[in-house]
Amino acid sequence: MTFHQPRRRGGPKKSGPPRGRTEAPRRPPELDPARVAALETLRAVRERDAYANLVLPKLLRERKITGRDAALATELGYGTSRAQGLLDAVLAACADRPLSEVDGRVLDVLRLGAYQLLRTRIPAHAAVASSVDMVRVEAGGGAGGFANAVLRKVAQQDEQAWVEQLAPPADTDPIGNLALRTAHPKWIAQSFADALGGARAELADALAADDARPGVHLLARPGEISADELAAITGGDVAPYSPYGVHLESGDPGELDPVRQHLAAVQDEGSQLVAVALSRVPLTGSDQRWLDLCAGPGGKANLLGSLVAIEGGTLDAVEQAEHRAKLVRQATEGLPVTVHVGDGRDSGLPEGSFDRVLVDAPCTGLGALRRRPEARWRRKPEDVGGLTKIQRELLRAAMTLVRPGGVVGYVVCSPHLSETVGIAVDTARRSKAEVLDAREYFPGVPDLGDGPYVQLWPHRHGTDAMFCALFRRPEE
Numbered sequence: 001m002t003f004h005q006p007r008r009r010g011g012p013k014k015s016g017p018p019r020g021r022t023e024a025p026r027r028p029p030e031l032d033p034a035r036v037a038a039l040e041t042l043r044a045v046r047e048r049d050a051y052a053n054l055v056l057p058k059l060l061r062e063r064k065i066t067g068r069d070a071a072l073a074t075e076l077g078y079g080t081s082r083a084q085g086l087l088d089a090v091l092a093a094c095a096d097r098p099l100s101e102v103d104g105r106v107l108d109v110l111r112l113g114a115y116q117l118l119r120t121r122i123p124a125h126a127a128v129a130s131s132v133d134m135v136r137v138e139a140g141g142g143a144g145g146f147a148n149a150v151l152r153k154v155a156q157q158d159e160q161a162w163v164e165q166l167a168p169p170a171d172t173d174p175i176g177n178l179a180l181r182t183a184h185p186k187w188i189a190q191s192f193a194d195a196l197g198g199a200r201a202e203l204a205d206a207l208a209a210d211d212a213r214p215g216v217h218l219l220a221r222p223g224e225i226s227a228d229e230l231a232a233i234t235g236g237d238v239a240p241y242s243p244y245g246v247h248l249e250s251g252d253p254g255e256l257d258p259v260r261q262h263l264a265a266v267q268d269e270g271s272q273l274v275a276v277a278l279s280r281v282p283l284t285g286s287d288q289r290w291l292d293l294c295a296g297p298g299g300k301a302n303l304l305g306s307l308v309a310i311e312g313g314t315l316d317a318v319e320q321a322e323h324r325a326k327l328v329r330q331a332t333e334g335l336p337v338t339v340h341v342g343d344g345r346d347s348g349l350p351e352g353s354f355d356r357v358l359v360d361a362p363c364t365g366l367g368a369l370r371r372r373p374e375a376r377w378r379r380k381p382e383d384v385g386g387l388t389k390i391q392r393e394l395l396r397a398a399m400t401l402v403r404p405g406g407v408v409g410y411v412v413c414s415p416h417l418s419e420t421v422g423i424a425v426d427t428a429r430r431s432k433a434e435v436l437d438a439r440e441y442f443p444g445v446p447d448l449g450d451g452p453y454v455q456l457w458p459h460r461h462g463t464d465a466m467f468c469a470l471f472r473r474p475e476e
């Protein structure tokens with residue numbers, strides 16, 4: 001059974017509200033469309049490895065869920081996904097069996113219920129009763145009784161008290177403590193700490209920024225519309241750092257006329273900044289052939305293609321996955337961009353022939369966790385090794401494709417040192433490339449550290465945590 005058409009049952013609710021919290025409702029609340037959409041999102045993420053930020057908006061559109069209901073579904077669906085590790089720790093403390101023995105469909109509801117109890121102002125009785133109803137519809141009365149018992153225990157204290165009870169002690173395990181507090185896996189909190197160099201207060205800010213709802217960032221396509229014009233049309237604000245950026249508080253950017261007309265696109269300001277930095281490095285000699293070696297789905301190819309078009313040049317864009325190459329073609333329509341489907345490590349493109357090369361390598365994506373609710377629980381530390389191998393190989397290929405005197409930008413959306421400084425230092429050592437001080441090409445952006453690499457951060461810059469290293473191939 002799905003939750004599309006919830007069964008309604010009459011009669012008084014057998015189980016009362018959590019003691020000491022609120023008044024008893026007369027009858028169980030109906031399964032409202034917002035909670036159902038949030039729950040189905042959780043299930044799609046768990047069962048199909050789906051992406052919450054693709055599933056939920058589609059459900060809302062299909063079911064015509066708008067306004068306050070859409071906001072509630074988004075808060076519950078994304079919030080529960082983000083907080084999963086913390087919620088599971090609390091649920092495990094309240095259940096009479098290991099969570100691994102709980103039916104996945106029931107666990108989804110328990111997580112949704114626990115999220116409402118701990119991280120929203122939804123009254124406890126509504127959170128518990130609606131969850132129990134959902135479990136009964138899905139898994140029967142026995143499971144409903146189990147859910148009721150577990151969630152009543154969850155409701156006995158607030159998030160803060162649960163964290164005090166369950167988190168490792170801050171004095172002996174400060175990272176573990178902070179990780180549970182901010183609902184991050186410890187290895188990710190540790191990787192942030194490593195990248196920040198051990199400043200504990202800043203680590204808390206960095207982890208907290210991952211939970212803040214990100215605004216919408218737009219790219220005003222160079223040569224098509226200015227950031228000022230785009231801001232005026234959309235009611236947004238000109239971005240603080242990117243000359244092509246506009247920020248909106250919220251909303252569906254797909255509904256905006258400039259986006260529909262292909263004058264603007266959705267792109268995080270950090271992504272804009274790293275692409276623009278590559279374009280800003282001065283070159284002697286030709287500057288007509290640019291290359292994007294990992295182009296899908298085409299955000300930076302769109303920006304670089306627009307910039308090189310103004311100079312009368314061209315961009316080659318390589319993407320391994322056919323379906324993502326198609327997205328690059330769509331994103332760069334009308335621009336002097338040639339899309340190649342293939343492996344950037346062995347592209348067959350002529351060596352030593354490109355003036356600027358971008359390697360926006362596949363990575364853990366730990367720098368964009370705020371935009372991908374479930375990603376922090378899906379990613380595993382063992383993913384890093386395989387990714388760094390590909391990153392190193394792609395960057396090595398870029399060093400042969402760029403012409404002598406040309407420039408290569410290495411970019412990842414991650415602050416993990418193995419993917420960032422580790423790759424950059426290793427490449428500099430092996431390739432004899434000149435390492436440029438990337439900070440020079442981020443004018444006006446504060447708090448960029450000691451260089452020569454640039455690491456952007458949500459809590460410092462309001463951008464995704466993009467990393468950028470710039471290299472110049474020596475003249476021969």
Ligand SMILES: C[S@@+](CC[C@H](N)C(=O)[O-])C[C@H]1O[C@@H](n2cnc3c(N)ncnc32)[C@H](O)[C@@H]1O
Pocket residue numbers: 271293294295296297298299300301318319320321324342343344345360361362363390394
């Ligand atoms: C971080 S994303 C690039 C994002 C893109 N530059 C943008 O701004 O929209 C990395 C891309 O590299 C692609 N990729 C992975 N391995 C590759 C390889 N060996 N050669 C080329 N592309 C690869 C992935 O399919 C993915 O689309």
